[in-house]
Amino acid sequence: MSEIKGASVVIVGGGVTGLSAGWWLARDGVDVLVLEKGLIGWEASGRNGGGCSHHHSPLFAEEQRLWPIMDELLGYPTEFRGERIRLAASEHQMALYGRALRNAERQGFQSAVLDVKQAKEMVPLAGDTVVGGYHYKFGGHANPHRTLQGYAWAMQDHGGRILQHTTVTGFRSEGGRVTAVETDRGPIGCDSLVLAAGPQTGRLSAMLGQEVPVQSARCEMIVTEPLPLMPLGGVDGCGLYGRQTLRGNLAYGGGPHEWLALAEEGTPAKPTTPLMLHMGKRLAELLPKAAHARIIRSWAGVIENTPDGRPVIDRLDAQANVVVATLSSVGFGLSPASGHAIRDLVLDGACSFADISSFKLSRFAELEPNWRELQGWQASAATAMLSA
Amino acid sequence: MNIPASDPKSVTGKPLPIDETVDVLVVGGGPAGLEAAIGAAARGLGVLLVDENPIPFTTMGDDVPLHFGQGMAANARNRNAMMEAFIASEPRIEEAFEAGVDVRLGTACWGLYANGPTLGWMPGLVAGLADAERSVLVQARHVILACGRRDMGLGFPGWEKPGVLGATAALNLATRYGAFGPRKVIVLGSNTEALVTAIALREAGVTIAAIVEQAPEPVGDEDLLASLRQGGTDILTGHVVREAVGRDAVEVAMVARLDENGRPTGDERAIACDGIVLSVGTTPVVDLLDAAGGKVSFQAERGGYAPVLDADQRTSLAHVHAVGDCAGIWPAKTRDRAIAEAEAARAVAALGQVATGNKSESPPAPAYDIGDYRLAWVRASVIEARAEFHVCQCEEVTAREILEVRPPRYLDWRDERRNDRSLSALLGEGPPNPDQVKRLTRAGMGPCQGRRCREQVAGLLALGAAQPLSAIPLAGYRAPVRPMPLAMTAHVPEAPGQAEHWDTWFGMHAQWVPFWEVPERYTVASNDATGPVASE
Numbered sequence: 001m002s003e004i005k006g007a008s009v010v011i012v013g014g015g016v017t018g019l020s021a022g023w024w025l026a027r028d029g030v031d032v033l034v035l036e037k038g039l040i041g042w043e044a045s046g047r048n049g050g051g052c053s054h055h056h057s058p059l060f061a062e063e064q065r066l067w068p069i070m071d072e073l074l075g076y077p078t079e080f081r082g083e084r085i086r087l088a089a090s091e092h093q094m095a096l097y098g099r100a101l102r103n104a105e106r107q108g109f110q111s112a113v114l115d116v117k118q119a120k121e122m123v124p125l126a127g128d129t130v131v132g133g134y135h136y137k138f139g140g141h142a143n144p145h146r147t148l149q150g151y152a153w154a155m156q157d158h159g160g161r162i163l164q165h166t167t168v169t170g171f172r173s174e175g176g177r178v179t180a181v182e183t184d185r186g187p188i189g190c191d192s193l194v195l196a197a198g199p200q201t202g203r204l205s206a207m208l209g210q211e212v213p214v215q216s217a218r219c220e221m222i223v224t225e226p227l228p229l230m231p232l233g234g235v236d237g238c239g240l241y242g243r244q245t246l247r248g249n250l251a252y253g254g255g256p257h258e259w260l261a262l263a264e265e266g267t268p269a270k271p272t273t274p275l276m277l278h279m280g281k282r283l284a285e286l287l288p289k290a291a292h293a294r295i296i297r298s299w300a301g302v303i304e305n306t307p308d309g310r311p312v313i314d315r316l317d318a319q320a321n322v323v324v325a326t327l328s329s330v331g332f333g334l335s336p337a338s339g340h341a342i343r344d345l346v347l348d349g350a351c352s353f354a355d356i357s358s359f360k361l362s363r364f365a366e367l368e369p370n371w372r373e374l375q376g377w378q379a380s381a382a383t384a385m386l387s388a
Numbered sequence: 389m390n391i392p393a394s395d396p397k398s399v400t401g402k403p404l405p406i407d408e409t410v411d412v413l414v415v416g417g418g419p420a421g422l423e424a425a426i427g428a429a430a431r432g433l434g435v436l437l438v439d440e441n442p443i444p445f446t447t448m449g450d451d452v453p454l455h456f457g458q459g460m461a462a463n464a465r466n467r468n469a470m471m472e473a474f475i476a477s478e479p480r481i482e483e484a485f486e487a488g489v490d491v492r493l494g495t496a497c498w499g500l501y502a503n504g505p506t507l508g509w510m511p512g513l514v515a516g517l518a519d520a521e522r523s524v525l526v527q528a529r530h531v532i533l534a535c536g537r538r539d540m541g542l543g544f545p546g547w548e549k550p551g552v553l554g555a556t557a558a559l560n561l562a563t564r565y566g567a568f569g570p571r572k573v574i575v576l577g578s579n580t581e582a583l584v585t586a587i588a589l590r591e592a593g594v595t596i597a598a599i600v601e602q603a604p605e606p607v608g609d610e611d612l613l614a615s616l617r618q619g620g621t622d623i624l625t626g627h628v629v630r631e632a633v634g635r636d637a638v639e640v641a642m643v644a645r646l647d648e649n650g651r652p653t654g655d656e657r658a659i660a661c662d663g664i665v666l667s668v669g670t671t672p673v674v675d676l677l678d679a680a681g682g683k684v685s686f687q688a689e690r691g692g693y694a695p696v697l698d699a700d701q702r703t704s705l706a707h708v709h710a711v712g713d714c715a716g717i718w719p720a721k722t723r724d725r726a727i728a729e730a731e732a733a734r735a736v737a738a739l740g741q742v743a744t745g746n747k748s749e750s751p752p753a754p755a756y757d758i759g760d761y762r763l764a765w766v767r768a769s770v771i772e773a774r775a776e777f778h779v780c781q782c783e784e785v786t787a788r789e790i791l792e793v794r795p796p797r798y799l800d801w802r803d804e805r806r807n808d809r810s811l812s813a814l815l816g817e818g819p820p821n822p823d824q825v826k827r828l829t830r831a832g833m834g835p836c837q838g839r840r841c842r843e844q845v846a847g848l849l850a851l852g853a854a855q856p857l858s859a860i861p862l863a864g865y866r867a868p869v870r871p872m873p874l875a876m877t878a879h880v881p882e883a884p885g886q887a888e889h890w891d892t893w894f895g896m897h898a899q900w901v902p903f904w905e906v907p908e909r910y911t912v913a914s915n916d917a918t919g920p921v922a923s924e
Contacts, residue, residue, distance in 0.1 A: 039824055046827065058903040077801045099920070103902050145827035146795065165818045217398070217894070218506055224874065225835040239890045247783075247798060247830065254892045256399040260506050271507045271681045272867055274404055274499065274516060274525055278886070280877030294871035296835050302506060308910040309899025329894060358906040366911050374912040376395035380508030 004163065006189025007033035009346055010181050011196060012168050012204060014040035016144070016332050017325050018196035019151035020339025023074070025346065026160035033161045033190075034152075035168060035183065038267045041148035043198050045332060047270075047301030049221065049241045049253055050147075051234070052333035053084055053139020055103040057311075058354045062337035064109065064138055070336055075157065076150035079143035079246050087119055087126060087133040087237035087286060094132050097237075101134065109138040123235050125227065127288030133237070141234040141243040144332050151335075167265060168197075171207055177321045178208070192346050196325040199262055199304040209318035213364055214304040214326055215377045216260045220272050221253035221300075222279045224293040238286035240279065250290060252283050259372075260302065261379035270300040303329045306364075307371050313341050313359040315349070324361070397895035399509040402886040406511065406527045410436045410490075412739065413515055413528035415497045415676065417441070419725040420712025421534030422480040423732035428532070429487040431736065436526065437489050438517055440496035440870070442470035442565065451836045452870060453496075453673075454538055454560065457553025458637070459663060464567035477564045495519045499867035500531065500680040502705045507681075513707055518872060522879040530707045530739050533677060534732065537691075537713035540669030540843035542576060542765055543787075545775045546632030547664075555585040555667035562592040570663025574598045574641050576629065576765075579756075580719035582667035583612035589665070590619060597661050598622040600629060600643055602650065602768045607756045609719060628652055628768045629664065631775075638662055650768050668765045669758065669843055670722075672714045675869040677703055678862060686858040688758045689751045690716030692843070693862045699746035700738035701731050709735035718751040759850075759857035766847035779848070780841040782834020789829055790845060791852045796830045820849040822863035832863055835871055895921050 009025055011018045014036030025032045034040075052067050054060055070078050088094040101111045112135040119133040120126050152162055163185075170182040171193070180187040197204050199216040226248030233244035242252030255275055262268055276298040284291040306312055306328045316322040323345045327338055341351045368374055394400040414425045417439030425437040440453065445465045448456040463469055471493065475481050484491050499516035501507075513528050539554035546552075551570055555577075562568035573594055575586045578601035586596045599606070599616060604626050606613050617623060626646045633640040641664055645655040671692035674684045683696040683704035695703045695710040703710050712728040713721070721727040770779060776786045783796065795801045822845050825831060831845050832838035838845075846860040882890070889895065897919030898910065907914070 039818075039821060056900050056902045077795055077799050079799065096920070106902075149828055225871065236892070239892055241892050247796065255890055256397060256402060256886060257894060258399045258507065258509055259395065262506075268506050269504055269681050271501070271504060272499075272679070273399075273501055273507065273509055274514060274880070275399075276499070276867060277516075277523060277525075277877040277880040278882050278890075280872070280874045281880075281882075282890075284874040284878065291875040292873055294835065294873050295868055295877070296837060296871050297866040298868070299866055305894060305896070305899075307912065308915065309894060309896040310906065328899070330899070355903075358903045363908060363910045366909050368912050371912050375917070376393050376398070376400075378394070380400060 004186055004188050006180065007031045007161065008190070009192045009194060010035060010188055010190035011194040012181065013195070013197035014162060014164065015043055015196060015198050016041065016045035016148050016151065016335040017327055017338050018194065019148060019155060020335040021194055021196060021325070021342035022160050023151045023155040023158070024339040024343035026155045026158035028343065028347065030347070031159070032155070033163065033188065035166045035181065035188070036162065036164045037167045039164055040152055040162060041145065042267065044301040044303040045148055046144050047221065047299055048144050048332045049251065050141040050144050050243055050332060051139070051241060052080065052141055053136060054330060054334055055100055055107065055109070057334060058356050058358060059334050059337035059341065060107060062340060062353050063334050066336035067140060067142065074150040074154040076146070076153055078147040078150055080140060081233055082140040083232055084136045084139050084141070084234035084236065085122055085133055085232055086136070087123060087130050087235060089129045089238055089285065090131060093237070097134055100136065104136065104138055111136045122232060123287070124230055125287035125289040129285055129288060143245065168204060173319055176319060178319050192321045194323045194325065194342055194346060198326070199302055201304065201324060201326045205324050208316060208322060210316045210361070212312050212324050212326060212361060213307055213367060213371065215372050216262050216302050216304050217257040218260055218270065218300050218302055219253060219257045220275050220279070220298060221251060222276050222283070222295050222298045224250040224290065225296050227290055227293055235287070238282045240282050240286055250283060250287065250293065252279060254282065255279060259377045259379050262302070268302050270302060272298040272300045305329045307367060307375065311338070311359045312361050313338065313345065313356055314361045315345055396889045397891050402883045404511060404514065404525060405881050405883065406514070407524035409527040410434050412436070412530045412532060413438070413526060414532045414534060416534035416536055416712070416714070417481060417491070417493070418534060418536055418712055420728040420732040421532070422478070422484055423729040424532045424534060424711055424736055425484050425489045426480065426487045427733055427736035428739065429489050431739070433739070435489045437484060437491045438495040438497055439493050442467060442474045442494060444520060450871070451839055453839070454557035455541060455554035455666070455840050456557045456561070458550030459553040459558060459561060459569050461567040461569040464561070464565060470565050470567065473566050474564050492519070496870045497676060498870040498872060500676040502680050502708065504681050516867065518870065518876060523872060523876045525880060532732070532735055533708065533710045533714055534712045535673040535676060535714040537670050537717055538673050538839065539666055540671060540762060541840040542666050542668050542769055543777055543779050543844060544629045544631060544769050544773055545777045547777060548781050549632050549634055549638050550636070551638030551662050552632055552664045553666065555582060555665050555670065558665045559585050559588055562589050562594065568592060568594065571595060572597055572661045573663035573665050574600055574659055574661050575665045575667055576600050577667035578603070578606035578608050578613070578623065578625070579667065580608040580612065581670040581717065581722050583608040583616060584722055585665060585667055586616055586621065587612060596621045597659050598624050600627050601625045602628050602646060602765055603761065607761065630656060632664055638664055646768055650764060652768065652772055669762045670717050671843065672716055674714065675865040677705070677708070677710060678865040679867045679869055680705060682708060684862060687716065688754055688858065689718060691718065692758065697748040698743055699748050700744070701735040702738065702743055711735050716751060718754070720752065762843065763847050763850055763857055766844055767851060770844060770848065771851060779844050780831040780834065782836050783830040785829050785831040787848055790825060790831050790848050793825060793828050795828065819855050819859045819861065820853045821861050822846055822849060825849060826863060837869065837871070838863055891921060897921055
C-alpha cells in the first residue's frame with residue numbers, strides 16, 4: 001500500500017461542514033485533506049431541504065452575509081435564492097410563526113405580515129386553506145447537491161485534496177496532540193485535525209478521549225414532478241419545510257423521526273417509510289393547487305443531534321490540535337458560516353466574527369450519563385437488535 | 389427498572405394506518421405470480437394478488453411502468469376493453485379467481501417496507517398499493533415479488549419520437565392488450581429476448597422489417613433467427629440506427645454499417661417503418677426490492693442487476709421471495725414459462741420454512757458477455773451519434789452533459805475559469821456512481837423515474853471511466869416506484885398521536901432557543917422539554 005501524503009489540516013468527514021471548512025482553509029493557502037468513508041455529501045448533507053434561514057443561531061448574520069455571494073466565492077452554482085414565505089392555515093399557526101420575526105428583527109432583518117390576498121398572490125399554488133403568512137426578507141434556500149460539490153471543487157481549485165472511500169479507524173497522538181489519522185488505507189499525518197463526521201462524530205471523538213454526545217435519527221423527504229415556477233420558491237407551512245427547486249419540483253419534509261442505533265462503521269442504509277403519504281397529504285394542504293402533481297421520489301437521511309440540538313464547534317481539551325464540529329441536524333444552511341468558524345478555530349484559536357460560546361462542549365459537563373433514555377431518544381428494539 | 393417515556397415527536401408509538409392484513413401478497417400476475425398465488429391458495433393461505441395491468445392510457449403515455457413510446461393503438465384508451473383483453477390473454481387469471489385468490493387488477497404496488505438496521509417502525513412487511521382512485525397500506529406475512537422485466541433504453545437522434553419503444557412494452561401491447569400501434573417495425577438487438585419479441589409481434593400481424601444488431605454476429609438462438617429469416621426479416625449485423633426520421637412519429641429508420649472498430653460508416657440505408665423496438669438489454673424489475681433495502685447485484689447470467697437469492701427464491705429481506713423474470717432472465721427462461729413457474733412453486737413450498745442456507749442454482753452462463761454487449765451498443769449508438777440528443781428525456785440531458793458532469797441548462801451556468809470538470813475529477817477513486825451524477829446533471833431525476841435512461845447512463849459512466857458495466861452501482865430506486873399524485877395520499881390518515889405531535893423538524897425546544905438566551909449548562913433535568921418550538 002503506497003503511503004498517502006499527510007496534510008497540515010486533515011478533516012474527517014466529507015459532508016457540507018467538513019467541505020466548507022476545507023474550502024475556507026484552502027483559500028487561505030492551508031494544505032488541507034478531507035477524508036470521506038464513502039462519497040462526499042452522501043449523508044444528511046445531500047439529503048436536506050436546502051434552507052438557509054437560521055435566525056436563532058450566532059452564525060445567522062454570517063450565514064446571511066455569505067449566501068448571496070456564494071456562487072461568486074465558490075465559482076460554482078449553488079442555486080441560492082433569497083427570502084422565504086411561511087403560510088399559516090390557522091390563527092394558532094399565525095401566532096407561532098410570528099416568533100421568527102422577533103428573532104430576526106433583533107438582528108436587523110425585516111419581515112412582512114401577509115394577509116390572505118397577499119399570501120395567495122405571492123404563492124400561486126396556495127389555496128383556500130391559507131389564513132395569512134409571513135414574508136421573511138432574509139434567508140432563502142439553495143440546492144444541497146450542487147452546493148456541496150461546489151465546496152469540493154472550489155477547495156480543489158485552491159489546492160485542497162479529497163480522499164473518498166477512506167475509513168478512519170483510529171488516531172495517533174503524542175503529547176496531547178494528534179499526529180496522524182489511522183485509516184483503512186494507512187496512516188495519514190497531520191498538524192491539526194478537524195472532526196466533522198456527522199453521526200460518526202460521537203464514536204470518533206470518544207477515541208480521542210472526549211466524546212461529543214450525539215444520537216442519530218432518520219428523517220424523510222418527498223419530491224414531486226416539476227411545476228411552473230412560483231415567484232418565490234421557499235414556501236413553508238402545514239408542518240413542512242422545503243422549497244420549489246429552480247427546476248420546478250416541490251421538495252418537502254417534516255414529521256416524526258426515528259431514533260437509531262448505528263452500526264460502528266460504514267454507510268448506514270437509509271430506507272424510507274409510508275410517512276411519504278402523510279407528507280404528501282400535508283403538501284397538498286399547503287399548496288392545494290399542486291394536488292395533481294405526482295410524487296416521484298421519497299428519500300431518507302440519517303442525522304445526528306446533540307442533547308440540546310445545538311451545534312458543537314469547539315477545540316477538544318484532551319487533544320489541543322483537534323476541532324470537533326457537529327451542527328446537530330441543522331447544518332446545510334449554516335455551512336458557509338460554520339466552515340468559516342472552524343477555519344478560525346483551527347488557525348486563530350477563536351471565532352473572529354461571532355460569539356460561539358453556546359457551541360462549547362463544556363455545556364454538557366453536567367449532562368446525565370443516561371441522557372438518551374431520559375429524553376426518550378432510545379432506538380426501537382428492532383433496529384437495536386438488527387444493528388448489533 | 390424505570391422505563392422512560394419515548395420522545396413524543398418520534399415515530400415510536402405512532403401506528404401506521406394499515407388497511408388490511410393478508411397471509412401472502414403476490415405482486416405481479418404473470419406466469420410466476422399466478423403460479424405462486426394459486427399454489428399459496430392451495431396451501432390454505434389467504435392470498436392477495438395485485439397486477440397493475442391494464443395500465444391506464446395516460447400512464448402509458450408517461451412511459452410508466454414500461455417504455456411504451458406512444459406505441460399504443462387507439463383502443464388502449466378503452467379501459468374496459470383492455471381489462472377484458474388482459475384477462476382473456478392469460479387463462480390462469482380466471483383459475484386464480486376460482487382458487488379463491490383475491491385478484492386485483494389495475495392495482496400497482498408502489499412501495500415495499502421492511503424493518504432493518506435503520507428502520508424499526510414497521511409492524512411487519514408493509515406494501516403500498518394504489519388503484520386509479522386511492523392508495524392504501526397492506527400488511528403481509530409473506531411477499532412474493534413477480535414484477536417481471538423491463539428493457540434498457542438506447543438513444544439515437546430521434547429516439548424520443550412516438551414509435552420508439554421497449555420490447556417488453558411492445559410485447560405486452562401486442563399479446564396482452566391487442567393494442568399495438570405500429571404495423572412495420574425494426575427490432576434492435578438479436579438476443580433471444582429480441583427474437584422472441586419479434587416472432588410474437590409477427591404472429592400479431594406486425595411486419596418485422598429487420599433485426600438490427602451492432603455485433604458482427606447475432607447473439608440469440610439460431611432456430612429463432614432462422615424462423616425470422618424465413619419470414620423475410622433482414623438480419624443486419626454490424627449495424628446501428630443513426631436516426632429515427634419522421635414528422636410527428638417514426639417513419640423511417642436510418643441504419644448504418646459499422647466499421648471494424650464499431651464506428652458507424654457512411655454506408656447507410658433507410659428502412660421504412662413506424663416502430664423501432666429496443667431489445668438490447670432485458671433486465672429484471674428490481675425497483676420494489678431495491679427501494680426496500682433488499683440486496684441486488686449485477687449478475688450477467690440473470691440479465692443485469694438481479695436479486696441475491698437462495699435456493700428457495702428468498703431475497704435478503706425476511707419473508708420476501710422473488711420469482712419469474714424479476715428474479716433473473718436468461719434465454720431458456722424466456723422461451724419456457726415452466727422455469728418461472730417452478731421458481732414460484734419453490735417459493736410457495738418454502739413459505740414459513742426456515743431458510744436452508746443453500747444458494748440458488750446458477751442459471752446457464754450467458755453465451756455472450758452482456759456487459760460488453762450493452763456497452764458496445766451505447767458506444768455505437770449514443771457516443772458515436774452524429775447529433776446530440778437527450779439521453780434523459782425527462783430532464784433533457786445529453787450524453788456529453790452527463791460525461792462532463794454539466795449543471796443543468798436551466799441554470800445557464802458558464803464557468804470560464806474551470807472547464808475541465810470531467811468524470812474523473814468528480815470521482816477520485818472508486819467507480820462512478822449514477823446517483824452522484826444524477827444529483828449534478830439531473831439525468832434520471834424526472835417523472836419516468838429513470839426507466840428510459842438508467843441503463844444507458846450506467847453504460848456511459850462505464851465507458852467514460854473505462855470500467856466494466858458490472859462495476860457501475862445500480863442507480864437507487866425510491867418509493868413511490870410508480871408516480872403518485874399528491875391528492876391520492878389523502879386517503880391514508882395520520883394516527884391521532886402523530887398528528888398531535890407532528891413537527892416540522894425534531895420538535896426540540898432547546899434547539900431553537902435564540903443564542904442570546906442559551907443557558908451555560910445543559911442537563912435533561914434543567915431543560916424545558918415542553919417549551920415552544922420555533923419550527924412547529
